[in-house]
Amino acid sequence: MPRSNAHATAGEEEYLQSLFWLHEAGLPLTAANLGRAMRLSAPTVSEMVGRLERDGYITRDGDRTIHFTDSGRADAQLIVSRHRLIERFLTDVVGVPWDDVHEEAERLEHAMTPRFEAYVRASVGDADTCPHGHPIRVGERIQGVPLADCEVGARITVLRLENEAEDLLHHLMSQRVHPGLGAVVTAKDTELITIAPQAGGEPTSLTISVAETVSVTAEPSPPPRTALPEQLVLGQGRYGR
Numbered sequence: 001m002p003r004s005n006a007h008a009t010a011g012e013e014e015y016l017q018s019l020f021w022l023h024e025a026g027l028p029l030t031a032a033n034l035g036r037a038m039r040l041s042a043p044t045v046s047e048m049v050g051r052l053e054r055d056g057y058i059t060r061d062g063d064r065t066i067h068f069t070d071s072g073r074a075d076a077q078l079i080v081s082r083h084r085l086i087e088r089f090l091t092d093v094v095g096v097p098w099d100d101v102h103e104e105a106e107r108l109e110h111a112m113t114p115r116f117e118a119y120v121r122a123s124v125g126d127a128d129t130c131p132h133g134h135p136i137r138v139g140e141r142i143q144g145v146p147l148a149d150c151e152v153g154a155r156i157t158v159l160r161l162e163n164e165a166e167d168l169l170h171h172l173m174s175q176r177v178h179p180g181l182g183a184v185v186t187a188k189d190t191e192l193i194t195i196a197p198q199a200g201g202e203p204t205s206l207t208i209s210v211a212e213t214v215s216v217t218a219e220p221s222p223p224p225r226t227a228l229p230e231q232l233v234l235g236q237g238r239y240g241r
């Protein structure tokens, strides 16, 4: 189907980013998974998926599985890479805290000319990832395991915060969990997992659903997997659909 729009709208770009994340993570591209990834309801997602199909970014199978069109994938890749680059620029150069940067980048990227983007690229040097651990050059994603799958006694290094929802990032920041953190799993039950930073300092506890969104490398390591919890329980109260 020919593309009817030269540029994705801001709303379409957010969906394309989340769809591309599902694709990178090897998860099925379905409206249900998109809803989980974006913390949005099924009707909201289904309307936008229809729009993306109409505008030629995606097609859908008989069983409703979503596929990128060639041009849709290329556009999504560009959008994702640019978003992660701006996030890195905003944290490293401008000094925006990493738990605030996702929303700021969303706004900034729509106002950026190619000329300014070249300056941004030069200013972050050879940074490989966004501040949440996602590769700027797509295709360079390192496979991880969910922190939630790790055993007591495992040594872990945080690789990536898979879900960049604002509340979740604020929560992880407040718990001092960030890419590059080295820690040991010291306790785990059906609700909570506790890790103690290798550098010392207070241990921190996360709910299992939050720990599912934190990808790590671990020793010993459970099988590789990217989790997509249906609902995020941050602590008290529930967050999500």
Ligand SMILES: [Zn+2]
Pocket: 084, 087, 102, 130, 131, 132, 133, 134, 164
């Ligand atoms: Zn990011």
